[in-house]
Amino acid sequence: MDPPRAVYDQQKKNAELLRRRLKFPVLHGYKLPPKVDLRRWMTKIHDQGDMGSCVANAVAGALEYLYRRYSRQDVNISRLFIDFNARLSNINWTTNQNFFIDPEDPGDTFDTNRQAAVRGVQQYGFCSESLWPYDRSLYMRVPAKKAYEDAARRSIIPLKVPINITSVKTCLAHDIPVLVGISISTDEAYHNRGWVQIPEVPPTEGLHACLVVGYDDRTRHFIIRNSWGAEWGDKGYCYLPYEYLIDRRLVATADSFWAIAQILPRKQVRRGYFSYPNFTRYHQQHMLPVTTEYYTDGRQNYPYRLKNQLLSWLNFIR
Numbered sequence: 001m002d003p004p005r006a007v008y009d010q011q012k013k014n015a016e017l018l019r020r021r022l023k024f025p026v027l028h029g030y031k032l033p034p035k036v037d038l039r040r041w042m043t044k045i046h047d048q049g050d051m052g053s054c055v056a057n058a059v060a061g062a063l064e065y066l067y068r069r070y071s072r073q074d075v076n077i078s079r080l081f082i083d084f085n086a087r088l089s090n091i092n093w094t095t096n097q098n099f100f101i102d103p104e105d106p107g108d109t110f111d112t113n114r115q116a117a118v119r120g121v122q123q124y125g126f127c128s129e130s131l132w133p134y135d136r137s138l139y140m141r142v143p144a145k146k147a148y149e150d151a152a153r154r155s156i157i158p159l160k161v162p163i164n165i166t167s168v169k170t171c172l173a174h175d176i177p178v179l180v181g182i183s184i185s186t187d188e189a190y191h192n193r194g195w196v197q198i199p200e201v202p203p204t205e206g207l208h209a210c211l212v213v214g215y216d217d218r219t220r221h222f223i224i225r226n227s228w229g230a231e232w233g234d235k236g237y238c239y240l241p242y243e244y245l246i247d248r249r250l251v252a253t254a255d256s257f258w259a260i261a262q263i264l265p266r267k268q269v270r271r272g273y274f275s276y277p278n279f280t281r282y283h284q285q286h287m288l289p290v291t292t293e294y295y296t297d298g299r300q301n302y303p304y305r306l307k308n309q310l311l312s313w314l315n316f317i318r
Helices: 012-019 054-071 079-093 114-124 145-151 165-173 242-246 279-286
Strands: 035-037 154-161 178-183 207-216 221-225 237-241 257-265
Touching: 035 165, 054 079, 054 114, 054 178, 054 207, 054 257, 079 114, 114 154, 114 178, 114 257, 154 165, 165 178, 165 207, 165 242, 165 257, 178 242, 221 242, 237 242
Parallel strands: none
Antiparallel strands: 035 207, 154 257, 178 207, 178 257, 207 221, 221 237
């Protein structure tokens, strides 16, 4: 699985996008097309099941899109590898808040954010699903060393996208899908062939990561790729009004929107260049207390966080 040979900066408009990637609109006098639909280059829709891996599913979808569009390769990228390193990136970049949860606290979310996910991919790379499968028994476990060694050959250029309609449309017009975090009902799209309305009361399901893959000015809707299976919505996709993505009741505003502008081969990957994550060092650096307590509900077994206390890494070290 080699990085796509075609890159965005081969085209003037996309080179300009990368040089000024935090400012929108990016081209003076550039007129956005009335319609963009990237679904023809998307890989098959996955079902994340009961694992809190929506962010990893969205990121993997964006990466697989780049391979399929620019290298004509149908690849299956490991979602659990991305998920674990997003949580690891949270420890490196933030304050450990999202790595563990307290399953007895309904206010906790067993999830990670998009910023940590793209930074995790930038730092650790990504590998194929065959090296670290999407299996419940592997959820939140340290990926195999061979997965890290393979992933180390690749990195990305992440793109922070302001939360407004023009910014999202500009990315899509430059063939870049956008990662968003929204509050969306699991049921409405089932009954309306994927068409979702802005609710009067925000859904109770909590925030969910999706990938924006198109828009249509005629209907004023964005096209959203989800990870709830191909039977959901319109073959796994749904349609959200433009205003949905700027409604602060329905959007994860603290994390911005994110995108992956380009996949890069990591330079000078040689023997010893990349080291397997040193979890002993993370113990010391972040003062994570060690315990052997676990939460079990009959289906899953994972470490959890009590109030104001991060718990064991023992479940991750095999």
